[in-house]
Amino acid sequence: MAEVKTAEIKLPPLKKLTNYPEKLAPGHRLCAGCGASIIIRQMYMVANALGYELIWANATGCVEVCTSIYPYTSWKSPWIHSAFENAAATIAGVEAAYKALKRKGKLPTDKKVKFVALGGDGGTYDIGFQSLSGALERGHDFIYVCYDNEAYMNTGIQRSSATPKYANTTTQPVGSESLGKPQHKKWMPEVAAAHGIPYVAQAAPSHWKDFMEKFKKALLTEGPSFINVFSVCPRGWRSKEEEGILVTKLAVETNYWPLFEVENGKWRITYRPKNPKPIEEFLKLQGRFKHLFKPGMESKIKELQDEVNRRWEWLNKLEQLSREV
Amino acid sequence: MRPEVIKEVTYVPYSGNMAAAEAMRQINPDVVAAYPITPQTELMQFFADFVANGLVDTEYIPVESEHSAMSACVGAAAAGARAMTATAGPGLAYMWEVLGIASGMRLPVVMTVVNRALSAPINIHGDQSDMMGARDQGWIMLFSENAEEQYDNLIQAIKIAEDERTRLPVMVGMDGFVVSHAIDRVRLLPDRAVEEFVGENKPMYSLLDVDNPVTHGAVAMTDSYMEFKRQQREAMLHAYKVIREVGEAFADVFGKKYEHIETYKTDDADYILIIIGSTAGTAKAVIDKVREKGVKVGLIKIRTFRPFPYYDVMDAIAASNCKAIGVFDRAETFGGAAGPLFGEVATAMFLRNKHYPMIDFIYGLGGRDTNVNHIEEAIDKVMKLAAGEEIPLVNYLNLRE
Numbered sequence: 139m140a141e142v143k144t145a146e147i148k149l150p151p152l153k154k155l156t157n158y159p160e161k162l163a164p165g166h167r168l169c170a171g172c173g174a175s176i177i178i179r180q181m182y183m184v185a186n187a188l189g190y191e192l193i194w195a196n197a198t199g200c201v202e203v204c205t206s207i208y209p210y211t212s213w214k215s216p217w218i219h220s221a222f223e224n225a226a227a228t229i230a231g232v233e234a235a236y237k238a239l240k241r242k243g244k245l246p247t248d249k250k251v252k253f254v255a256l257g258g259d260g261g262t263y264d265i266g267f268q269s270l271s272g273a274l275e276r277g278h279d280f281i282y283v284c285y286d287n288e289a290y291m292n293t294g295i296q297r298s299s300a301t302p303k304y305a306n307t308t309t310q311p312v313g314s315e316s317l318g319k320p321q322h323k324k325w326m327p328e329v330a331a332a333h334g335i336p337y338v339a340q341a342a343p344s345h346w347k348d349f350m351e352k353f354k355k356a357l358l359t360e361g362p363s364f365i366n367v368f369s370v371c372p373r374g375w376r377s378k379e380e381e382g383i384l385v386t387k388l389a390v391e392t393n394y395w396p397l398f399e400v401e402n403g404k405w406r407i408t409y410r411p412k413n414p415k416p417i418e419e420f421l422k423l424q425g426r427f428k429h430l431f432k433p434g435m436e437s438k439i440k441e442l443q444d445e446v447n448r449r450w451e452w453l454n455k456l457e458q459l460s461r462e463v
Numbered sequence: 464m465r466p467e468v469i470k471e472v473t474y475v476p477y478s479g480n481m482a483a484a485e486a487m488r489q490i491n492p493d494v495v496a497a498y499p500i501t502p503q504t505e506l507m508q509f510f511a512d513f514v515a516n517g518l519v520d521t522e523y524i525p526v527e528s529e530h531s532a533m534s535a536c537v538g539a540a541a542a543g544a545r546a547m548t549a550t551a552g553p554g555l556a557y558m559w560e561v562l563g564i565a566s567g568m569r570l571p572v573v574m575t576v577v578n579r580a581l582s583a584p585i586n587i588h589g590d591q592s593d594m595m596g597a598r599d600q601g602w603i604m605l606f607s608e609n610a611e612e613q614y615d616n617l618i619q620a621i622k623i624a625e626d627e628r629t630r631l632p633v634m635v636g637m638d639g640f641v642v643s644h645a646i647d648r649v650r651l652l653p654d655r656a657v658e659e660f661v662g663e664n665k666p667m668y669s670l671l672d673v674d675n676p677v678t679h680g681a682v683a684m685t686d687s688y689m690e691f692k693r694q695q696r697e698a699m700l701h702a703y704k705v706i707r708e709v710g711e712a713f714a715d716v717f718g719k720k721y722e723h724i725e726t727y728k729t730d731d732a733d734y735i736l737i738i739i740g741s742t743a744g745t746a747k748a749v750i751d752k753v754r755e756k757g758v759k760v761g762l763i764k765i766r767t768f769r770p771f772p773y774y775d776v777m778d779a780i781a782a783s784n785c786k787a788i789g790v791f792d793r794a795e796t797f798g799g800a801a802g803p804l805f806g807e808v809a810t811a812m813f814l815r816n817k818h819y820p821m822i823d824f825i826y827g828l829g830g831r832d833t834n835v836n837h838i839e840e841a842i843d844k845v846m847k848l849a850a851g852e853e854i855p856l857v858n859y860l861n862l863r864e
């Protein structure tokens with residue numbers, strides 16, 4: 139596996155990072171407070187700092203429809219949208235073209251480029267799963283970034299396999315006979331890691347330094363990387379626009395969204411909340427969990443807390459185990 | 464057996480799959496992404512061998528599905544690479560969504576389709592329902608009668624697709640097994656000549672040009688979508704000319720002429736058969752035979768199915784003594800009056816406001832054999848139709864009834 143050289147290459151301080159020219163132009167149509175644009179801009183800061191040009195393949199979803207309405211585009215980088223389920227396969231083709239044309243001496247530039255596939259949780263966990271798995275397995279040199287807003291937001295807050303248990307969605311709504319989505323969330327980074335690729339991470343834009351370090355590693359990694367990034371959706375989560383980063387922070391501080399990475403098979407938790415907060419703190423800011431705060435629902439919240447604890451414990455074991463082997 | 468560099472025109476015993484793979488070797492595309500499916504599997508195995516032995520410097524992506532094969536071709540072509548693939552039947556069906564993306568983005572991808580039946584019931588043998596099902600996805604569609612035509616058509620397809628006036632993807636169909644697997648005499652052209660003929664790909668709006676970033680596959684709302692589609696229609700009209708020009712250029716260099724249609728003994732024909740693909744070959748033999756008995760039959764073979772050469776077909780009919788026509792369809796249109804080719808020929812008549820008695824023959828579905836007897840039987844029906852007898856609009860050949 140390719141060695142990830144990270145220590146030597148340092149990211150500049152925040153003041154400098156924010157000075158680079160924006161490559162996601164303002165005026166896109168993402169909702170106020172949407173996590174996705176924050177994530178993209180943080181990625182650009184890293185790419186700019188390290189002198190990389192990003193070439194994007196975007197799956198269908200909020201980001202795509204909000205940034206590319208003809209005759210406008212928000213993208214000051216090469217960008218392609220092909221379909222909902224094939225961002226990974228599309229970028230594989232782009233990357234293959236790059237290799238072929240370089241080898242044949244047909245590419246004039248010697249710029250540092252990196253191929254990025256960007257998809258929502260639907261385009262990643264569900265319909266795009268096959269093409270993602272195929273591209274990871276074949277080892278294309280690209281970064282897959284999933285902005286996980288835990289539902290199909292573009293089509294109106296339908297459940298996905300990334301939707302947490304008991305969340306209210308339009309295809310599994312809360313009703314007299316239903317408490318919302320009946321299943322727990324799929325653990326996608328773990329599935330990606332099972333492909334044995336060089337770099338996998340889970341990150342959140344509230345912990346921007348951690349995310350940027352992870353994106354930096356992915357940029358410097360030869361071969362496929364997968365980064366799952368928590369992406370607040372004020373519209374779908376019924377949370378306050380101005381509280382997006384707060385909600386994100388609480389997802390991390392409650393251990394609902396652990397920050398970790400898997401570097402060449404070594405699992406590492408990259409942030410440990412000193413005193414993890416109870417899951418309620420995260421849930422109560424969001425209308426999608428409102429029904430859980432009615433009297434008599436305590437056991438459901440406990441169930442979610444148990445799942446958080448279980449997963450956290452499991453991650454700790456993985457970290458410990460991979461240190462030993 | 465296979466020479467690594469073909470220096471001069473060479474005659475070889477090749478199957479359709481071998482011939483198609485050989486064309487791909489000589490074209491030496493930048494990117495090939497493919498997924499195996501009978502009867503195309505072999506073709507990709509031949510090509511994979513070329514890759515494995517360094518006979519091409521293609522980036523070859525053995526993808527996990529046909530959907531991804533076409534998606535990777537879309538990415539590669541948008542990046543300015545010459546991208547090719549091949550598939551068959553269900554594989555083409557699985558690509559369906561991405562077929563429209565390739566043509567909508569005006570990406571010159573070239574693909575062999577080894578024509579195969581669609582499920583259910585599952586059937587791996589040849590018919591043309593795959594390409595007929597993909598008919599309206601904006602691809603230029605050529606069909607080959609035999610292995611050599613598949614080879615020649617693929618070489619021409621590159622030039623047709625990449626012409627600035629078209630920039631449309633091209634699929635070239637050959638009948639599963641009867642062409643893909645049967646050994647035939649194939650004339651191979653010299654490597655250098657093919658290389659020169661196809662020329663350099665001059666990419667437009669490459670994703671790899673980071674200094675001039677472009678957005679591919681944007682959202683088009685109600686205020687612009689129709690204009691894009693209208694432009695695709697325009698490109699198809701250009702394609703009609705481009706295919707002709709490329710056919711003429713091919714004749715200039717290699718001495719074999721390709722037109723939108725091929726006519727066989729139509730000049731003095733009283734009865735005309737219209738056929739796509741390998742059965743045209745069988746029909747030619749039958750025509751020779753029945754002509755000995757004084758029955759004047761002619762054949763129109765459709766090479767270009769999209770854009771459909773309406774006027775070429777009508778000109779050929781008008782130049783004959785046509786009294787009745789038999790159209791051969793190797794695909795169904797359930798609920799339609801007759802098969803898909805029948806519909807096209809009927810439209811051609813409408814466009815010229817000139818009507819001839821015409822019946823349809825559905826044949827060869829799922830690889831069902833169509834031999835000389837069946838074609839004689841069909842000719843018999845066309846003659847009766849000309850004589851004023853009432854013949855059903857749709858007739859099945861070699862069907863157990």
Ligand SMILES: Cc1ncc(C[n+]2csc(CCOP(=O)(O)OP(=O)(O)O)c2C)c(N)n1
Nearest residue numbers: 198199200222258259260261289290291292
């Ligand atoms: C094949 C196909 N099925 C369904 C759709 C409709 N569709 C478009 S975007 C979308 C949901 C996207 O959800 P996600 O990937 O989570 O991204 P988000 O919108 O949340 O950003 C769906 C269902 C589609 N475009 N293509």
Ligand code: SF4
Nearest residue numbers: 169172200291371373
């Ligand atoms: S619906 Fe949600 S994910 Fe989509 S743009 Fe709005 S906030 Fe972002």
